[in-house]
Amino acid sequence: MTTLYMPLFRSCTNLRSLAQLHGHLFVTGLRHDPLPSTKLIESYAQMGSFQSSKLVFKSFPNPDSFMWGVLIKCSVWSNLFQEAIFLYLTMIKNDHVQISNFIFPSVLRACSGFGDLVIGEMVHGTIAKNGFGKDSVIQSSLLSMYGEMGCLSNAKKMFDEMTVRDLVSWSSIILSYIENGKTNEGLEMFCLMVLEGIRPDSVTMLSVAEACGDLGVLKLARSTHGFVVRRKIESDGSLASSLVAMYSKCGDLVSAERIFVNLTNRSTALWTAIISSYCRIGRFVEALKSFVSMLESRVEPNSVTMMSVLGSFAGLGWLREGKLVHCYIIRREMDLDYDVLGPVFIELYMKCGKLNYCEAVLRILEGRNIVAWNMIISICIEKGLITDALAHFVQMLTRGLMPDSFSLASSLSACADGGLLLFGDQIHGHIIRRGISDEFVQNSLIDMYSKCGCTELAYMIFDEINEKSVVTWNSMICGFHQNGNSVEAISLFDRMYLNGLEMNDVTFLSVLQACSNLGYLEKGKWLHHKLLTYGVRTDLYIGTALTDMYAKCGDLLTAQRVFNSMPEKSVVSWTVMIAGYGAHGRVNDAISLFNQMVDSGVRPNQITFMNILSACSHAGSVENGKFYFNSMRDFDVEPNSEHYACMVDLLSRGGDVNEAYRIIKSMPFPADASIWSALLNGCRIHCRMDMIETIEEDLLNIHTDDTGYYTLLSNIYAEEGNWKEFEKVRSAMKGIGLRKVPGYSLIELDKRIYRFGVGFTSLFQTEETLTFLENFQNLSQEHVYHLENQ
Template sequence: MSEQLCLALLRDCRTLNGLKQIHAFVSKTGLERDPLIVGKLLLLSSVSIANALDYARRLLLHIPSPDVFMYNTFIRGLSESETPHRSLLTYIDMCQRTTPTPDSFTFAFILKATANYKSLTAGVQLHCQSLIHGLDTHLFVRTTLISMYAECGCIVSARKAFDELPQPNIVAWNAIFTACFRCSDIKGAEITFKQMPFQNLTSWNIMLAGYMKAGELELARRTFADMPVKDSVSWSTMIVGLAHNGCLDEAFGSFRELQRLGMRPNEVSMTGVLSACAQAGAFEFGKILHGYIEKVGYNWIVSVSNALIDTYGKCGNVNMARLVFDRMFEKSIVSWTSMMAGFAMHGYGEEAIQLFHKMEESGIKPDGISFISILYACSHAGLIEEGCRYFNKMETYGIERSIEHYGCMVDLYGRAGLLHEATEFILGMPIKPTAVIWRTLLGACSIHGNVRLAETVKERLSELDPDHSGDHVLLSNIYAVAGKWKDVITVRRSMADCKIKKTPGWSMIEVDKVMYSFMVGEGLSGVTEEAYEKVGEIMLRLKVEGGYIPEVGGVLHDIEDEEKEDAVSRHSEKLAVAFGISRLCQENVIRIVKNLRVCKDCHIVMKLISKVYRREIVVRDRSRFHSFRDGTCSCRDYW
């Protein structure tokens, strides 16, 4: 009776705390020696429950004579974790015992782990081990070998492992088919697909995923249209791929079509469409998806909750992101990092720091991405000393600094106007500065108007990335602010001679769950005409009631002031906010997403609109959020 009750409890267990309570019940009822019960405990802690691998390791250590199933379970859990290399140590421990003997599942899981951390040396040694145990020809082991060699970039070895199979089944064919895509051998994949005795749904899904990963959107669309049957994997692959490649409207359309067909979206589809919402700033649609997630019970799935945190954070509602975070039963490192990133984007540096400390107290060790988030938060809140302290703290955790961490430090000094310190930091870096590092410094020169340093930095960038349009535009902008019109003309002429085109600025706004995009110079439509008309009305009212004086110093042409005023009034974010005022109710927050950094004049205008029109405006530009309310911005003019 106790055994049946225990199995029933294990079947419904979803959290580590619940597992510990069941384990206590097992100990109390004397079921610790029941291999079925102990195996279920190990399976849940190794595979099913988040952040429970350390518990599984301790559990395995306390089992007097673990069998091959128990070892395989723990190796499987490690192979799918963030530390797959640890599975090799478990395999070595297993081999040092007289029993049990590794079986085909052992090699399949350990080879998968090797593939995940891309160690060709370990993979070859394990291939030899499978030969010694006479398991290398086992179909399950051989297909994993093909995948391992592919992940390590050895398509020749993967192909050889496949060719040695006397009668490959569809699983083996799909493995070599996948291997071709992983090694970027698209032509080889297409040939393999045609050679297959028959293609099943998995084959078609591999083809679809391969094209999406390679960025071959047209081929992916054609494959999806040609598929004889589509399952949830097909739809989720399409949605995630479209979102990843920036085809946001198509991602939303595919998700709606999936629902129209009466199919239930899986967790991968949900994370994909939430990613599209995050990129587009589609807050209202994100709220609808949140309701659906609660209804079907997907809020138990950590990856879905993480995607929700990211969506709310990037849609400008950090309070909703925090609510989702606080209600999570189990939190992964991604959960903590996503929440910190949300605080960082909104300039809430102190809150990000408090969360970082709570993460440490919870026992979760921060990783490199966690430190990027906290350094980013310090940079956007002007917390210089704190940023330096966290940068140095990385050594405590044994985390190797990447170029992104150095970039955050350059940004930290640059935003604070410490351009000399930023320059010295770059020159003292132990790794060679990339174009992104110098570009960060150039951006700081633009903010603080340092022409001389900007020219020096631009010379460095000309050596590393001469055709980047943003660098030319930034330098041109710096010259324009300084009134050096001859230099502006020289830079613009250089861009024209080299056929370098400026990245067009665009802004998006969600109205009645529909995304509208605005771009300066695009053809007029009913929507853009409405926006232009409203902009004229707004500018006039701001001048009369708000004392607005256009900030035209950054306009890149030596033209009359009236023309400059007209130029800045047509910036895409002004068109978007004008359209929002025209269409949205007074109580609605106007949420705008912009692909470039918001300019000084637009920042002034947004503050005045929030005061004169009594509207709350949230603008997400390339680097952070600006929340405008009652004539002030959340960035405190520090951006």
């Protein structure tokens, strides 16, 4: 009799009619019949009322495993993954319920949705214990769960153990690799699938097209498109949209537009794909024109379409138009909870400088959308609002939302930019407590500690990473050379090279900068050769780094040759070459190059002027120095303390200490220790103790931790025999805890540079260096003994 009610369930089109049917079942006494009750649970959930489903379930006296399974499945439909896991754990504690295989696919989906690998592995153990391990549906669910949670080794193991590998399982393993950044491995699995005779469908090709787009290899993208055409794979709207997106990611917008134009029946997905393609490459106006054409074609946009539209307004900084579209979205009730569009609203309002609007969006979200928090944190960092970025990170934690790898990496980046070591340490503690080993986060930790000057801590994290990517190696090499540990940076590169590890242009760029710091010409030449043999394209950055390296290592001719061969030159490239000429005393060449730069339409910046002034200072060219210092404002460049220090140094060395002093007094900000040091050095050179007496009161007001300033001043007093003032300066140094920075020596052994000094221990090869020095000392003693006994 209960089967007669099944057509009635199908006729219920809203919650009101379903509630009426529910009441009828209650009156007729069928509410304790498992079949209509189970159907009620399912129907309520399908209409978006999971709480009603739960009430029906609770009113049933002894639900069986099927009813439990339906309720768990319904909670997964409603994205209540934690609820689904709780129901499963409650069910298995009930001795009266016999576990069936029907329940596990939903539970496994809940585990991956909630991101709880521990419970997922426990469910896997229960599956094996109850003998359901060979069930093909459960095997596919396990494969999907491990893939979605990034456990590719477990996913591959499940795939290898599967008795029947159908199209669904192949598509699942391919998607797992691609979504976890293993794009090449995903494409390799696709090739194996084709070789085994499994015919891919449009769903499989969606993943393949996405992989080709992620790689950005146009040749591969065209091969994929050709495969779809040759195999006559039905190209529905989704696949056509993916092909459009694939071509745009590979930089071939013409092919993307051709696919779009050739399709007459343009779906929402296809319009969305072409709009997002324009938005992705910064052609925001074309994206908005396409959106208008879409509306004129009577095609309804969805929330994904509006993401690209709002992104275009954000890119253009069009606040008014963005607010109008925001109203349009509200009227159409596209995303009432802001779950999809919340982050894009935040991007729009942040880029338009409306932080209070972003706070309003977060209040609507009630802090539940981690993507929105990530967006506001990353844009705050992009705008240099470090404090605001970290304040939002703290708010996210206080609201009980667990930060993901992006949140953590972005916050660590903020700590690195702001030099906030203590805050970074606290985030590191949070990462350790949660057991997060994500490569993205680990690399951010290395970067944070390196930028905060803690290279030993950075190296400790680096050393503990088992599988190091090229990004990890690059982060550590860059961290070393940025902190003056150029020897260690080169040694780390040598380890990469000797172990045959992958290297890219960033690797070479970092180690070239390390060679520049050391003046290590032979290694720099070797690197230049390896750049050519490895096929690394000498782009703007590499060309500039090579020019800088050769100039700093004394090979100005090769630096000039590299600079002249660069097809494109940035202001940094010109500045580096000007600095090279200046360092070698060729002030006329530096001036000539500066004029060439201006004539070519490149505007000099603060560093360019710093280098041209430095060149004038090295050559003692006072008039040229004055000219370029006075012309800075013609290029809208305001002189900073370094420019003033250079100008004071130039005048002081030339003997015009009075003019130098006048410039100091005319500065729009207080002079720091470096500026007074430049004047002091001029007074010392030209024996102008009268000037030192004049500025004595100014010198007393200087508070600095620059040991060079105190050393220079004490040496001047010592040379004049004024030991009283000498002792006063030295006492002041000791009083604030300063001491002279100890020197160090560099030694080259077997074409490698090692650094050592008093109390210095290198991170690399310390034992080898000390052994060499000990052997050298023993040989020297033997040689002396031999000479004495001849």
